[in-house]
Structure formats: structure tokens, C-alpha cells
Amino acid sequence: MQVPGHKFSDVGGFRVGAGKSSFSQHRPFFNVTEPAQVLQHASEFPRIGRETVALSDTAGRVLATDILSDVDLPDFARSTMDGYALQAASTFGASEGNPAYLTVKGIVLMGEIPEFSIGPGEAAKIPTGGMLPAGSDSVMMIEHADVLDETTIEVYRSVAPGQHVLEIGEDFEKGAVILSPGQRFRPQETGLAAAFGRERVQVYKRPVIGIISTGDEVVPVDAIPKSGEIRDINTHTLSELASAAGAIPISFGIIQDDYETLFNTCSQALEQSDMVLISGGSSVGTRDFTIEVLSALPDSEILVHGISISPGKPTILAKIQDKAFWGLPGHVVSAMIVFSMIVRPFVEHISGLRQKRRFRIPARLIRNLSSAQGRVDYIRVRLIENQGTLWAEPVLGKSGLINTMIHADGLIEIGMNTEGLNKGEAVSVIPL
Amino acid sequence: MQVPGHKFSDVGGFRVGAGKSSFSQHRPFFNVTEPAQVLQHASEFPRIGRETVALSDTAGRVLATDILSDVDLPDFARSTMDGYALQAASTFGASEGNPAYLTVKGIVLMGEIPEFSIGPGEAAKIPTGGMLPAGSDSVMMIEHADVLDETTIEVYRSVAPGQHVLEIGEDFEKGAVILSPGQRFRPQETGLAAAFGRERVQVYKRPVIGIISTGDEVVPVDAIPKSGEIRDINTHTLSELASAAGAIPISFGIIQDDYETLFNTCSQALEQSDMVLISGGSSVGTRDFTIEVLSALPDSEILVHGISISPGKPTILAKIQDKAFWGLPGHVVSAMIVFSMIVRPFVEHISGLRQKRRFRIPARLIRNLSSAQGRVDYIRVRLIENQGTLWAEPVLGKSGLINTMIHADGLIEIGMNTEGLNKGEAVSVIPL
Numbered sequence: 001m002q003v004p005g006h007k008f009s010d011v012g013g014f015r016v017g018a019g020k021s022s023f024s025q026h027r028p029f030f031n032v033t034e035p036a037q038v039l040q041h042a043s044e045f046p047r048i049g050r051e052t053v054a055l056s057d058t059a060g061r062v063l064a065t066d067i068l069s070d071v072d073l074p075d076f077a078r079s080t081m082d083g084y085a086l087q088a089a090s091t092f093g094a095s096e097g098n099p100a101y102l103t104v105k106g107i108v109l110m111g112e113i114p115e116f117s118i119g120p121g122e123a124a125k126i127p128t129g130g131m132l133p134a135g136s137d138s139v140m141m142i143e144h145a146d147v148l149d150e151t152t153i154e155v156y157r158s159v160a161p162g163q164h165v166l167e168i169g170e171d172f173e174k175g176a177v178i179l180s181p182g183q184r185f186r187p188q189e190t191g192l193a194a195a196f197g198r199e200r201v202q203v204y205k206r207p208v209i210g211i212i213s214t215g216d217e218v219v220p221v222d223a224i225p226k227s228g229e230i231r232d233i234n235t236h237t238l239s240e241l242a243s244a245a246g247a248i249p250i251s252f253g254i255i256q257d258d259y260e261t262l263f264n265t266c267s268q269a270l271e272q273s274d275m276v277l278i279s280g281g282s283s284v285g286t287r288d289f290t291i292e293v294l295s296a297l298p299d300s301e302i303l304v305h306g307i308s309i310s311p312g313k314p315t316i317l318a319k320i321q322d323k324a325f326w327g328l329p330g331h332v333v334s335a336m337i338v339f340s341m342i343v344r345p346f347v348e349h350i351s352g353l354r355q356k357r358r359f360r361i362p363a364r365l366i367r368n369l370s371s372a373q374g375r376v377d378y379i380r381v382r383l384i385e386n387q388g389t390l391w392a393e394p395v396l397g398k399s400g401l402i403n404t405m406i407h408a409d410g411l412i413e414i415g416m417n418t419e420g421l422n423k424g425e426a427v428s429v430i431p432l
Numbered sequence: 433m434q435v436p437g438h439k440f441s442d443v444g445g446f447r448v449g450a451g452k453s454s455f456s457q458h459r460p461f462f463n464v465t466e467p468a469q470v471l472q473h474a475s476e477f478p479r480i481g482r483e484t485v486a487l488s489d490t491a492g493r494v495l496a497t498d499i500l501s502d503v504d505l506p507d508f509a510r511s512t513m514d515g516y517a518l519q520a521a522s523t524f525g526a527s528e529g530n531p532a533y534l535t536v537k538g539i540v541l542m543g544e545i546p547e548f549s550i551g552p553g554e555a556a557k558i559p560t561g562g563m564l565p566a567g568s569d570s571v572m573m574i575e576h577a578d579v580l581d582e583t584t585i586e587v588y589r590s591v592a593p594g595q596h597v598l599e600i601g602e603d604f605e606k607g608a609v610i611l612s613p614g615q616r617f618r619p620q621e622t623g624l625a626a627a628f629g630r631e632r633v634q635v636y637k638r639p640v641i642g643i644i645s646t647g648d649e650v651v652p653v654d655a656i657p658k659s660g661e662i663r664d665i666n667t668h669t670l671s672e673l674a675s676a677a678g679a680i681p682i683s684f685g686i687i688q689d690d691y692e693t694l695f696n697t698c699s700q701a702l703e704q705s706d707m708v709l710i711s712g713g714s715s716v717g718t719r720d721f722t723i724e725v726l727s728a729l730p731d732s733e734i735l736v737h738g739i740s741i742s743p744g745k746p747t748i749l750a751k752i753q754d755k756a757f758w759g760l761p762g763h764v765v766s767a768m769i770v771f772s773m774i775v776r777p778f779v780e781h782i783s784g785l786r787q788k789r790r791f792r793i794p795a796r797l798i799r800n801l802s803s804a805q806g807r808v809d810y811i812r813v814r815l816i817e818n819q820g821t822l823w824a825e826p827v828l829g830k831s832g833l834i835n836t837m838i839h840a841d842g843l844i845e846i847g848m849n850t851e852g853l854n855k856g857e858a859v860s861v862i863p864l
Contacts, residue, residue, distance in 0.1 A: 055653065059672055073834070076660055080832040111649025111660050129649070129762060131660050171833045179838075186864065187676060188837040191669030191764055194653045195662070195834065217543025217561070221487065221626045228508055228543050228563050230627070237623030240491055244619060330561060332623055357841055359815055359863070362794045362822055383791055388858075390794055400512040401603045402505070402627065405620040406611075409789055426820075431791070432618065 032306035034416065035376050038317065038342055041303050042349040045324055048205050048274050055193055058185040060246055061203040062352045067179040069196050072169035077132040079108075081164040084123040084145055084153060085136035091158040099154045108133060123153060132165060139164035172196075182354025184246075204352035209242040210273030211235055212265055213254045214280035214290070215330060220254060233332045233402070234279040241339045245347045247275075263293050266325070270297065274350060275323055277343070280330040290327045294318040297325075308375040308416065311399055312338035324350075333405055337378050340411070340432065360428035361410065363392040370420040380408035381429060392427050408432055464738035464745065466848065467808050470774055473735050473749065474781040477756055480639050480706050484632050487625055490617040492678055493635040494784045499611040501628050504601035509564040511540075513596040516555040516577055516585060517568035523590040531586045540565060555585060564597060571596035604628075614786025616678075636784035641674040642705030643667055644697055645686045646712030646722070647762060652686060665764045665834070666711040673771045677779045679707075695725050698757070702729065706782060707755055709775070712762040722759045726750040729757075740807040740848065743831055744770040756782075765837055769810050772843070772864065792860035793842065795824040802852040812840035813861055824859050840864055 050064040079085065086102060094100035102123040106116045114133035118124055123140070124133050132139070138159045145153045172178050178196065179189055185203075193201055213235045221231050232254050239249035252269045255262050269276045278290060294300055297320050304317035311334035316327030324346050328335040348356070363383060371377045381392040392412055395404045410429035414421060421427065482496040511517060518534060526532035534555040538548045546565035550556055555572070556565050564571070570591045577585045604610050610628065611621055617635075625633055645667045653663050664686050671681035684701045687694050701708045710722060726732055729752050736749035743766035748759030756778050760767040780788070795815060803809045813824040824844055827836045842861035846853060853859065 055668060056671065059675055071657060074662070075657065078832075080830060110647060113660050166830060166832055170830070171835055178835075185672075187669050187672035188764075188768060188834075188864070190672045191665045191768075192834060192838060194668035195665045197653055197656070197663060199653055215542060221629055221631055224629070225503060225507065228545050230506070231629060233623045233627045236487060236626035237619045239488065240617075240619035240622045243491055332620075336620060336623075357863075359793055359817075359822070359841070361791055385791075390791070398512060398598060398602070400510075400598055402620075402624060403603055403610075406624060409791070431789075432620070 032308045032313065033304045034308050035342060038304050038307055039345055041317065041319075042346045044303075044319065045346065045350050046322055047352050048207050048350050050202050051205050052200050052202050054200055055190060055198060058190045058193070058201060058203065059187075061185050061206075062246070063179055063183045063185065063189075063201065064181055064204045064352060065202045066177045066181065067193055067196065067198060067201065069172040069174055069176050069178050071196065072174045073172040073195060074166050074170070075168060077168055078166045079126045079128055079130045079132060079139045079164060080166055081139050081141050082128050083126060083139045083141045083164060084155075085118060085126040085130075085132045085139055086123040086159075087118060087120055087136060088138040088159050088161040088163065090121050090123075091140065091155055094155050094158050096156050099156050101148070102153050102155060104151050104153055106133070137161045137165070180354075182352055184353060184355065184357070207247045207274040207347060207350050208272065209247045209249050209347070210252055210269030210276040211238050211242070211249055212252045212262075212269055212276065212278040214256075214262065214278060215254070216257045218254050218280065234328075234330070234335055237332050237336060238277055238279060238328075238339060241336065241344075242277075242347070245344050246351055246353075247347055259289070259293065262289075263296060266293055266297060270320055270323060270325065273323070275347065276325045277328055277339075278326065279328040279335050291316055294320065294325055294327065297321075300325075307338075307342065309338070309341070310372070310375050310377050312342070312378075313375070315342065331400060332402060333400065336405060336432075337411065340430070341378060341413075358431075360430050361390065363390040363427055363429050365412075365421050365423060365425045365427050366391045366393040368420065368423050369394060369414065371414040371418055373417060373419055376416055377414040378411045379414065380404045380432075381410055381412055381427075382407060383409040383429060392429050405432070464740045464807075465736045467739055467741050467774060470736050470739055470749065471777055473751075474778045476735075476751065477778065477782050478754055479636065479784050480782050481637050482634050483637050484634050486632055487622060487630060490622050490625070490633060490635065491619075493617050493638075494678070495611055495615045495617065495621075495633065496613055496636050496784060497634045498609045498613065499625055499628065499630060499633065501604040501606055501608050501610050503628065504606045505604040505627060506598050506602070507600060509600055510598045511558045511560060511562045511564060511571045511596060512598055513571050513573050514560050515558060515571045515573045515596060516587075517558045517562075517564045517571055518550060518555040518591075519552055519568060520570040520591050520593040520595065522553050522555075523572065523587055526587050526590050528588050531588050533580070534585050534587065536583050536585055538565070569593045569597070614784055616785060616787065616789070639679045639706040639779060639782050640704065641679045641681050641779070642684055642701030642708040643670050643674070643681055644684045644694075644701055644708065644710040646688075646694065646710060647686070648689045650686050650712065666760075666762070666767055669764050669768060670709055670711060670760075670771060673768065673776075674709075674779070677776050678783055678785075679779055691721070691725065694721075695728060698725055698729060702752060702755060702757065705755070707779065708757045709760055709771075710758065711760040711767050723748055726752065726757055726759065729753075732757075739770075739774065741770070741773070742804070742807050742809050744774070744810070745807070747774065763832060764834060765832065768837060768864075769843065772862070773810060773845075790863075792862050793822065795822040795859055795861050797844075797853050797855060797857045797859050798823045798825040800852065800855050801826060801846065803846040803850055805849060805851055808848055809846040810843045811846065812836045812864075813842055813844055813859075814839060815841040815861060824861050837864070 105122045106124045108126040108130040117134035118136040242249040300320040307315045318325040380395040384391045395407045410431045412427045537554045538556045540558040540562040549566035550568040651661045674681040732752040739747045750757040812827040816823045827839045829836050842863045844859045
């Protein structure tokens with residue numbers, strides 16, 4: 001990427017003249033930020049708006065209000081077994097040698113209110129889910145009763161009061177908060193909203209994420225790359241990552257080496273999006289170029305210029321008009337890892353997500369791994385199950401290889417102050 | 433649910449007359465099938481068809497063909513660092529006390545083919561991703577070179593041939609198979625398809641899953657349930673589970689107690705779907721009713737009638753016109769667990785999925801758990817991280833409580849021949 005006034009020979013990062021201890025004024029990423037500090041900036045960005053959607057459109061969405069139960073669930077004492085509704089006291093002392101004999105007074109049918117009541121020594125046949133007749137307080141499982149004739153059963157054991165019964169409101173009491181803002185809908189949360197008659201629910205909007213690819217060497221997917229050129233992998237990969245994080249990606253195309261075009265595209269993306277990702281510019285000169293554009297946008301503050309992670313060090317975060325604007329590395333592997341580890345928590349924050357259920361997978365490291373101190377390393381690993389133990393196997397190959405991401409099931413994080421990890425050591429794998 | 437000729441008093445499961453060792457001919461689920469055997473039936477069902485979709489619609493889809501690389505990636509020897517391209521031999525023996533001096537012959541720009549070559553004692557400034565000039569075989573990191581003047585650098589260490597360089601085709605060789613049928617698209621697989629110019633790819637169709645709720649006591653979500661009634665949780669929960677498994681759910685509504693209506697709805701669902709789920713009928717009588725309808729459909733074979741799992745025992749699997757037709761328990765918790773553990777692998781099979789990346793999460797059990805032998809128990813658990821250890825805490829409450837599914841992060845499986853698990857024991861959590 002060429003910028004007027006930015007010849008490759010005079011941009012930062014190259015020590016000009018003098019001895020080994022001198023640094024150019026432009027040396028980039030000298031004051032890199034630790035990843036934990038970067039993540040703290042997330043709370044500086046406002047949550048996005050809300051909208052109301054149909055129950056069938058809630059998958060993966062984040063609830064924006066409380067949902068209260070409008071009925072007791074169950075709203076009647078309900079059998080949890082096929083069996084006989086009875087008074088527990090009628091069975092006390094019953095045993096193989098001394099069975100109790102009960103009179104079957106009727107049959108409870110699903111969805112119907114029994115028209116009889118149960119007294120001492122009486123029982124009623126009841127299906128799973130059936131309503132307990134008045135007077136009964138428990139259910140004897142069908143397997144524990146022998147039918148003697150149409151109106152008599154013999155039972156050999158006692159039941160406790162309340163056994164095999166869900167009491168009124170035992171699952172959810174009427175008026176209780178059953179779901180809270182910040183919860184993401186899984187199938188069971190959607191089912192629960194259905195149980196309480198919510199045909200539509202208020203959720204946070206899906207944030208719109210603008211995606212810009214840069215680089216003279218980047219060509220569209222339908223082009224045949226000439227020597228030195230590469231097709232636009234980043235727009236497609238970042239769009240899918242954004243979708244998977246619950247956002248709506250919008251591509252602003254591939255921007256060639258032209259300051260004005262990049263500036264205008266960034267302005268446009270900022271206007272139409274809740275967050276912007278610009279990827280590319282992995283060379284020193286282009287990084288300076290990106291930061292120049294970001295700084296020039298109105299109401300802009302550069303929060304982070306370099307993160308102490310590998311891969312992904314040359315990452316920029318600016319707060320522009322209250323929106324996060326990211327300069328991501330040009331290499332797709334680095335861009336993916338930065339998105340997953342750093343950008344995604346920002347997407348989740350502005351999306352209103354509070355309850356996170358993404359768990360790291362504990363595993364054991366299959367071989368020694370060395371790591372540089374002073375930065376957090378993300379190592380791509382494959383997961384292998386062997387005789388009940390889950391092993392994390394680092395995916396071999398140079399860090400720039402895209403094929404490593406295809407072979408990887410996840411990442412392991414090696415902390416700032418760790419020199420390396422030993423074979424057999426416990427690690428936590430972040431699924432990819 | 434009432435069926436003509438099927439009075440509650442004469443259906444299976446109730447031992448009529450005689451002693452404790454006699455079983456009614458209709459006793460359901462006497463020959464229950466072990467879950468592992470049920471899963472083996474999956475391969476009896478044909479995979480569904482294929483379709484071609486745009487790259488932007490590949491998220492979660494299953495690839496149906498090989499994808500070959502149409503270019504070498506990279507298609508030129510590419511620097512993986514900002515630095516100097518040179519001949520490694522020019523640096524051999526260089527040290528702090530005996531630096532090597534190299535002549536800077538030019539600058540490589542991104543996306544451009546260098547018009548000069550590098551000989552012994554020469555170097556060219558090169559950005560990450562830049563093309564190595566002819567004659568050079570390695571890159572010296574910028575941090576390891578001092579600029580003396582416009583045309584001279586001083587280096588203090590040696591590099592190895594090939595260092596910080598991706599060779600032509602080192603990531604993906606032209607003509608190689610880069611993705612295979614049965615792989616599910618993650619962001620990186622989509623990115624890779626972009627890298628090789630695939631604007632459209634052939635994937636397996638998303639199977640259509642017909643969903644039928646049954647039960648006189650079940651009312652639509654927009655209804656106010658009367659005493660003894662419950663809103664239709666199952667259609668919504670199962671639809672979301674089907675979507676999450678990559679399928680397209682179609683609801684066929686709530687079917688009341690009418691044999692002919694159920695039969696006709698099942699016929700219609702079968703015609704319009706690749707798989708059908710009918711839920712409800714958790715009572716003994718209704719189960720017989722469902723199996724009667726399934727048996728009566730043309731070209732039907734009942735493969736499974738009862739599974740030795742808890743919850744979920746009263747599950748039916750029929751093969752009807754080469755499609756899987758499931759009778760799921762009426763209780764939503766049981767239906768969810770059966771879907772996740774049993775039905776989902778069938779959905780994945782017909783969807784063409786071969787490479788599965790769903791991992792169980794190793795954890796330690798926070799308290800003792802008892803379990804019945806002779807069946808597989810699925811226990812809902814919460815995951816709690818404490819000082820680097822992940823603990824699985826069983827969610828308390830009666831098994832029929834829906835709220836347990838909301839509080840659960842996953843399930844643990846207790847095998848057929850296990851009486852229980854001890855506090856501290858290693859368990860594998862299946863995420864929900």
C-alpha cells in the first residue's frame with residue numbers, strides 16, 4: 001500500500017542510523033497493551049438498541065427484558081409417573097409380607113379435571129402428566145402395584161407424601177422472573193418463553209459490523225490472482241466470524257492504496273455500522289497509514305496501538321464516535337485469532353450479552369511447547385481423545401499457514417509470564 | 433388422548449390379574465433397546481440431496497464435494513516478517529563481535545514483483561507478505577538489523593535458509609484436495625473456499641424436519657391455558673433444536689385426540705419432510721396410540737420401541753418410506769435430551785456430516801451421584817470454574833422440572849453398568 005508522503009524507506013519500525021539501543025520515533029507497537037487491559041475497554045462502548053422479534057426468530061438472540069411467568073407451572077399437582085394417585089398414608093407400613101389393598105375409584109385422563117376425590121384406602125389410575133384428584137398427595141409407580149380386579153390393587157411398599165408429584169408452581173411460580181436481560185436464547189429458553197405465552201420477545205439488535213479489506217495485492221474471489229496477488233480471504237472469514245458472534249456483517253469491499261478512498265470508505269462504514277473491522281496493512285508502512293486514517297476521522301481516539309499477543313500484535317483499536325473501530329492484521333490467521341480472543345468480547349458487550357456459556361475444554365498437552373515471555377501466545381491445537389483422556393496436540397507448521405486453522409479444533413493460551421508448557425500439563429482449549 | 437377401542441383400563445403396562453411375575457401382552461418397552469444399538473440404525477437412512485449455495489451462505493453447511501486448490505498458496509515465496517530478504521549464506525558466522533555488512537539493493541512493495549535480484553552480500557527491505565526477490569532465500573527480522581545508511585545494514589546473527597519465508601505452495605499446493613465432503617463450514621473453511629475462488633459451493637441440503645405436537649391438554653402459545661392445560665412448549669423447543677442441528681423445521685401443529693387426524697397429519701408430514709418428530713403421548717395409552725398410527729402408515733417398520741435411557745425411555749423410532757419417524761416423550765425435558773443424544777446423530781448422518789467437532793468437556797463431579805444399572809442416565813449439570821478446575825454440579829430438582837434445563841450447561845452420561853459416580857470423579861460434559 002503506497003501513500004503519498006509515506007515512502008517505505010522512511011516509515012516507522014526501521015532504526016535509522018545510530019546504535020542498537022536507539023528507536024525511531026515512529027517505531028510502532030513500542031507501547032503495546034496487554035490483552036486483559038484491551039478487554040477492559042469494552043465497557044466504554046454503549047450497548048446497541050432493542051427490537052421485538054417473533055419467538056421463532058429468537059435463536060442465538062440476547063434477551064433485553066425480564067420475562068415473567070404468567071401462570072404457575074404446573075398449574076395443577078401433576079403426576080411425574082404412570083401409576084396410582086393416592087394418599088401416602090394409605091401405604092405406610094406396606095411390604096411384601098404385608099401388602100396394602102386399595103380401592104380404585106377411577107381413572108384420570110390427560111388434560112381433564114378428575115371429578116372424584118381420593119380418601120384413605122382409595123386410589124385412581126393416573127398417567128404421567130395427569131392431574132392429581134382432590135385428596136391425593138402422591139403417586140405409586142405402576143410397577144409397584146398389582147391389579148387384583150377392576151377396582152382393587154395390591155401395593156407392596158410405601159410412598160412418601162409428594163412422591164412422583166410436581167406441586168403447583170414447583171417448576172415456575174406465577175409472577176416469578178424466569179429469564180433475565182443478557183441471557184442468550186438456546187432451544188430451552190425459547191421453549192420456556194412459549195410456555196408463558198410470549199409470542200414475541202424484546203431482544204437486543206444484532207450489531208452491524210462493517211468489514212473493509214485493504215491491500216493492493218488483494219483481489220476479489222472471482223478474479224484469477226496474478227503472481228503476488230491473493231484472493232480476498234479476510235472479508236469472507238471475518239464476515240462469518242461476525243455472524244457466528246451474533247452480528248450482521250456488511251462488506252465495504254477491497255480498498256486499494258488510496259488515502260482518500262480509504263478515508264471515505266471508513267467514514268461510510270462508520271455511518272452504517274455499529275463496529276468496523278479494517279483488515280490488511282500488515283506491513284509497517286500500511287499500519288501507519290491505517291492509523292493515520294483512523295486518527296483523521298472526526299471524534300476519534302486511538303485506545304490501543306499494538307497488543308502483546310502472538311499472533312495479532314499489530315492490532316489497532318480506536319473509539320470513533322462511540323464505536324469500536326479495529327485495525328486487524330492482514331494475515332487471515334492473525335485476524336481470526338484477534339477476532340476470537342479480543343474483538344468478540346466487544347461484540348458480545350454491545351450486544352447486551354451478560355451470561356456467557358462458552359467454556360474452555362480442559363485437556364492435556366501432548367508435547368512440550370515453548371513460548372516467549374512478555375506476550376500471550378495462542379497456539380492452534382487439535383483435540384484427540386485417547387482412552388478417556390483428551391489431548392491437545394499443537395498443529396505443526398509455520399505460524400503463517402492458513403491450513404493450520406483448518407486442522408485446528410481450538411487454541412490454547414500461554415500467559416505473559418510463562419516460558420512454556422510441559423508435555424502432560426493441563427491446558428484449557430478455546431474452541432474455534 | 434382417547435382412541436376408539438383403547439380405553440385407559442385395557443392398555444398395556446398394567447398388569448391385569450394374576451401374580452407379580454406375569455406381564456400383559458401389551459406391556460410397553462419390555463424389549464427396550466440400548467442407546468448404542470439405536471444409534472447404529474442411523475446408517476440405514478439415506479443421505480439427502482445436494483444443492484449449490486453462495487459462499488456467503490455456507491455457515492454451518494456440510495460440504496458435499498471435494499474442493500481443490502486452483503493455485504499454489506502462496507504462489508510466490510513470501511516473507512512472514514518485516515525485514516530484509518537476503519541469502520542466508522551472507523549471514524553465516526555473523527555475531528555481535530563480528531557483524532556482517534550487507535548492501536541494501538532495493539525495497540520490495542506489497543503486491544509487486546521485485547525487479548531486481550539479490551546476490552551474496554546483498555539485501556532488500558521486505559514487508560510481511562512481500563515477495564522474495566530472485567536470488568534471496570530467507571528473511572532477517574527487522575529487529576536484528578541496524579541501518580547504517582541508505583544502502584548499508586549491519587546484522588549480528590545468522591539466519592537459516594528458508595527462515596521467515598513461506599515457500600511456493602507450502603500452505604496449499606495447486607491441485608491438492610483442501611476440503612472434503614462431510615466437513616462442516618466454519619469461518620476458516622469459508623475463507624479457504626474464498627482463497628481458491630469458489631464463489632459457490634455444493635453442499636448437502638438442510639434436511640426438513642416435520643414436527644407434530646400431540647395431546648388434548650396442549651394449547652397454542654397464544655392461548656390462556658385452563659386448569660390442566662399447558663402451552664405448546666415442544667414445537668418451539670424441538671424446532672430450535674432442529675435448526676441448531678442444521679435442519680429446517682416445519683410445524684404441523686397440535687393434534688388433538690383423533691386417530692384419523694393424527695394419521696392424516698403424519699402422512700402429510702412424511703410427504704413434506706425428510707424426518708418427522710411427533711412428541712407427546714407420554715402416558716401409556718397414548719404411546720400405544722402413536723405406535724398404532726406409525727405402524728399403519730405404508731411401508732413402515734418399527735425399529736425401536738423404548739430405549740434404555742433416563743429420561744427418554746418411551747421413545748419410538750420407525751423407518752417409514754426410508755425416513756426416520758420418531759415418537760418422542762411428551763415431557764419437554766425428556767424430548768430435549770432424546771433429541772440431543774439420539775435424534776441429532778441421525779440428523780447429522782442424513783445431512784452428510786462426517787467430521788464432528790463437538791467435544792465433551794472434561795470436568796470433575798462436585799458431589800456423589802447414584803444411578804440405576806441397566807440404563808444410561810443423563811444428568812443435567814452446571815459448570816463451575818474454581819481455581820483452574822472445572823466442576824460439574826448436578827442441577828437439583830425433580831427430573832420433570834423444566835427449570836433444570838434452563839440452569840444446565842450440559843449433561844453427563846452415566847453408563848449402563850455404573851451404579852453411580854463419586855465426588856471428584858472425572859466426567860465428560862455434553863454441552864447443551
